[in-house]
Amino acid sequence: MTRSQEESRGRTAEAARLAERLAQGDRRAIARGISHVEDGTPVGRALLDRIYTLTGRGHRVGITGPPGSGKSTLVDHLSRRLRERGLRVGVLAIDPTSPFSGGALLGDRIRMRAATQDEGLFVRSMASRGSLGGVAAATYEASEVLEAAGFDWILIETVGVGQSELEVVELADTTVLLLVPESGDAVQVMKAGIMEAADIFVVNKYDREGGDRRSQDIETSLEISGWNRGGAWRPPVLPAVASRGEGIVELLEQIDGHFAHLTRDDDSLGRARKDKIERRLRALLRRALLDRATRGARIDERLEEALDRIAAREISPYRWVETVLADWMPSGEE
Numbered sequence: 001m002t003r004s005q006e007e008s009r010g011r012t013a014e015a016a017r018l019a020e021r022l023a024q025g026d027r028r029a030i031a032r033g034i035s036h037v038e039d040g041t042p043v044g045r046a047l048l049d050r051i052y053t054l055t056g057r058g059h060r061v062g063i064t065g066p067p068g069s070g071k072s073t074l075v076d077h078l079s080r081r082l083r084e085r086g087l088r089v090g091v092l093a094i095d096p097t098s099p100f101s102g103g104a105l106l107g108d109r110i111r112m113r114a115a116t117q118d119e120g121l122f123v124r125s126m127a128s129r130g131s132l133g134g135v136a137a138a139t140y141e142a143s144e145v146l147e148a149a150g151f152d153w154i155l156i157e158t159v160g161v162g163q164s165e166l167e168v169v170e171l172a173d174t175t176v177l178l179l180v181p182e183s184g185d186a187v188q189v190m191k192a193g194i195m196e197a198a199d200i201f202v203v204n205k206y207d208r209e210g211g212d213r214r215s216q217d218i219e220t221s222l223e224i225s226g227w228n229r230g231g232a233w234r235p236p237v238l239p240a241v242a243s244r245g246e247g248i249v250e251l252l253e254q255i256d257g258h259f260a261h262l263t264r265d266d267d268s269l270g271r272a273r274k275d276k277i278e279r280r281l282r283a284l285l286r287r288a289l290l291d292r293a294t295r296g297a298r299i300d301e302r303l304e305e306a307l308d309r310i311a312a313r314e315i316s317p318y319r320w321v322e323t324v325l326a327d328w329m330p331s332g333e334e
């Protein structure tokens with residue numbers, strides 16, 4: 001057997017072991033599985049392949065909104081309620097180091113709760129590493145790992161201000177957008193196109209001035225934008241004071257309502273998921289192509305070599321890209 005065959009067998013065996021332990025809910029296996037997936041290792045890929053038949057059973061809920069809008073606080077309360085119902089809850093938080101809460105985030109409360117006795121709660125922060133696949137892909141894959149481990153609900157917290165967040169949002173079955181009475185950041189959120197992706201709006205911090213006005217604004221923009229995007233679900237706008245646990249029951253009702261809407265008589269959940277799968281296939285293919293094409297291209301090294309010279313304006317970035325590309329995939333013109 002060649003060395004690479006041996007390695008490949010080793011990976012398959014490790015993925016198989018992980019998959020088996022995962023399915024039994026072994027927390028260390030879950031954590032390792034997610035790490036593999038996050039790092040994009042061959043074991044991670046083999047694992048995802050192996051567990052695929054076990055995925056698709058959970059309800060994936062994206063919780064997004066501007067920095068400091070109360071996402072972690074809300075996720076904490078939501079997961080409590082779900083645990084009370086006897087449901088197993090996985091929480092994935094992306095880049096929880098916004099300048100707002102300075103990294104204390106993801107509610108230390110829930111992390112601690114998870115770390116203690118509760119077997120039905122698993123919490124993980126996803127590092128936004130700049131891997132080829134990006135954090136959105138890693139998060140999606142992590143949610144598959146959690147589903148394979150038998151978690152019924154996957155709550156995904158992400159700051160809703162950019163393209164990659166929008167990708168995360170797109171992967172959820174239900175997207176909850178949190179806004180606060182003060183406008184400010186909301187503009188950014190709207191620019192990112194997340195308004196259009198939201199299934200449920202929550203105006204949090206209703207204990208502050210201006211909640212009603214904000215709700216009214218959202219209602220108005222829903223009317224203007226024509227909320228019935230190919231379906232009859234009308235995104236509700238709900239008030240909440242997450243820090244006091246107010247509005248959580250109503251929110252859960254709406255999330256359930258949305259899921260029921262997706263799974264009603266016809267196959268809208270199936271269709272919605274197929275759309276997502278299609279986007280995912282394209283993204284996976286892009287990543288695999290890029291991976292394969294750049295193998296051995298020493299991109300990182302070359303970047304490092306070039307950085308100083310480009311910063312000093314000795315060569316232009318455009319020239320650099322052309323040079324790298326020429327080495328990497330000769331155009332055949334020579």
Ligand SMILES: Nc1nc2c(ncn2[C@@H]2O[C@H](COP(=O)(O)OP(=O)(O)OP(=O)(O)O)[C@@H](O)[C@H]2O)c(=O)[nH]1
Nearest residue numbers: 067068069070071072073098100101205241242243
């Ligand atoms: N007044 C008030 N404060 C709240 C409410 N909900 C959350 N907070 C506070 O707002 C701050 C930010 O809450 P987080 O839950 O960390 O917000 P977040 O959206 O997760 O923040 P990032 O992850 O940093 O983007 C905390 O100090 C919370 O206690 C609310 O309804 N009213």
Ligand SMILES: [Mg+2]
Nearest residue numbers: 071072105106
């Ligand atoms: Mg947070």
